[in-house]
Amino acid sequence: MxxxxxxxxxxxxxxxxxxxxxxxxxxxxxxxxxxxxxxxxxxxxxxxxxxxxxxxxxxxxxxxLPDPRPSQLRARVCEVPRRGQFQLGANDGAMTTRAVLRILQQAAARGLPCPTNEELAKRIGLNGKEAASYRVRRLVQLGKISVEEPSPLERRVVTILASGKQTQRAML
Structure with missing residues (x-):
């Protein structure tokens, strides 16, 4: 075997x-x-x-398989009740950061507004918006993205540095 x-x-x-x-x-x-x-x-x-x-x-x-769409993730959460707790392994920090980057790349490629920290946390299964915020800041430190925050009433605009694509500007 x-x-x-x-x-x-x-x-x-x-x-x-x-x-x-x-x-x-x-x-x-x-x-x-x-x-x-x-x-x-x-x-x-x-x-x-x-x-x-x-x-x-x-x-x-x-x-x-292709990455699941948000509607598929919501449907899957409804089908399966949560039992117990999930803990990330030691190397899953980098995996989680890559998952955030993948979501931001998809939003930029499709011309969608940047997801909020809360939306990112829900999609990836993080503990809260602070964890998602940390992952976004980490991507900036790694030189993968740049972030522009136009105003407190608008969503941030993320530029994927490898491709030059940006998320769309939108109101919160």
């Missing part, structure tokens, strides 16, 4: 384009650690799981 490490799988899921797939385990069934990681990303709507029999062995395959 061969298994992919959970860290390797998370790394693949972060950089994979929609439609790409990977064999994360071969054998009778996936290991507990990799199985839990894949199920978590499947529940989040980021990967689809399947299996295929090859030479008498099962290959467990994950395919990267």
């Amino acid at each position: 061969t298994f992919m490490k959970p860290e390797q799988f998370r790394s693949w899921a972060e950089r994979a384009q929609p439609g790409e797939d990977v064999v994360y385990a071969e054998g009778v069934r996936p290991g507990d650690a990799i199985g839990a990681t894949v199920r978590g990303l499947h529940d989040a709507g980021l990967v689809a799981m399947t299996s295929k029999r090859v030479d008498g062995r099962l290959r467990f395959i994950a395919q990267r």
Whole structure:
């Protein structure tokens, strides 16, 4: 039996384009650690799981899906009641920051207004708007984005420095 490490799988899921797939385990069934990681990303709507029999062995395959739209995230939250608490792992800070960047890139590419800190926190599952604010400030420090705050009554305008695209100016 061969298994992919959970860290390797998370790394693949972060950089994979929609439609790409990977064999994360071969054998009778996936290991507990990799199985839990894949199920978590499947529940989040980021990967689809399947299996295929090859030479008498099962290959467990994950395919990267497009990022879920906000309406899909809201629908999924309504379907599944929250049980227990979720704690981020040690390396998930960088993953969360990349998730914020991805949301901001999508808003800029589509010409949408920048999401508020509260909206970012809800979409990613952060504890509150302060955590989202920290991630945005971190992206500025990393040189990924620049932020313009026109007035207290308007949403901020974010420029993605790699592409030069900006979120649309809008009222709060």
